[in-house]
Amino acid sequence: MTRDYPVPAGYLERETEVKKSRFIARVAPVSSRDEVKVWLEQAHRDHPDARHICWAYQIGRPGSAAEAGMNDDGEPSGTAGKPILNVIQHKDMGDVLVMVVRYFGGIKLGAGGLVRAYAGAAESVLSAVERSVQQPMIPADVVMGFADEQPLRHWCEVHDAVLESVEYGASVRARVALPEHQADAFVAFCDAQKLDYDLER
Template sequence: MSKDYPVPAEYLERETEVKKSRFIARVAPVASRDEVKTWLEQAWRDHPDARHVCWAYQIGRPGAAAEAAMNDDGEPSGTAGKPILNVIQHKDMGDVLVMVIRYFGGIKLGAGGLVRAYAGAAESVLSAVPRAVQQPMMNATVTMNFADEQALRHWCNVHDGVVESVDYGPTVSARVSMPEHRVADFTAFCDAQKLDYGFDR
């Protein structure tokens, strides 16, 4: 099974200044594109007079991210979003969004200067943010008799699993999520109890 990976433990902000331009870097944990959108809208609400809000994010395991994107927000192509994403990838962190809010200080930095400024801003905030460990989760659907539900709930309580939902019909159908490293235990439990189960990605 795949191993756990580091994610930002919290939101954090750091500010740097380069030739009178202010670069306000924010890092936030994200699990979906909707969360990215919410954070970006918040950045514009907090800084309506900023010249640019450039960003990059990576969702999923570092090195094999399920989704990644970047945006230069009007800066010359490749001078903002890509340097931010490069720093994220170098830090080997997943489920992370970095936004860099720029107030133009009147002195042009040039393409090389912009790349260094945005990478430096991203580096400052990613170096400072505490890390947490994200456990990859697996989801399963279990079909069973009413009498088996209590045993399933007990297994989840003991093995860090969560019963997400239960549908009661002629049989009981439960949605369960668990850390990936518990899958073998779960399979053995279901086989011993003679429960029907299937995993979904």
């Protein structure tokens, strides 16, 4: 799946403390509800004694997410999942899950304090995580002679394209995934090399 919006580049964890309660925030890239479930199960395995593991996620383009969810996990309604989701939405990031593990420190924070603590924990980890943006890719099929394979490989390396498969028979058949903005350059290359190609635009 290709994305032209920022997503977390990987997993990251940050810990904050508020009035002796520990808040361990984790961020992870997700592209489905199943992946969210896997990360949550891992968090519960890692922290079996935590009082709460609250979370929120959004999948899809920021501002028009295809899917979003949140959970207060026993905290008063609206004091954990919603503040986490609000921070995610303000960060202009898609395909992201934030989990906040809380170990209760014995001092009640009150509803306002909880909202600030969970939002602060989410902010700390989302501000620290690196972002990555994947450009939309389009597929192309190329039929060529054996001598044309090396020039095609070189073109792919220079233009951030991926040679997904190569089949050898009477001729060479290749499947290429190229960045959308390189489509015109690809057509020009194929025409110059006199290659037979089919480009899905």
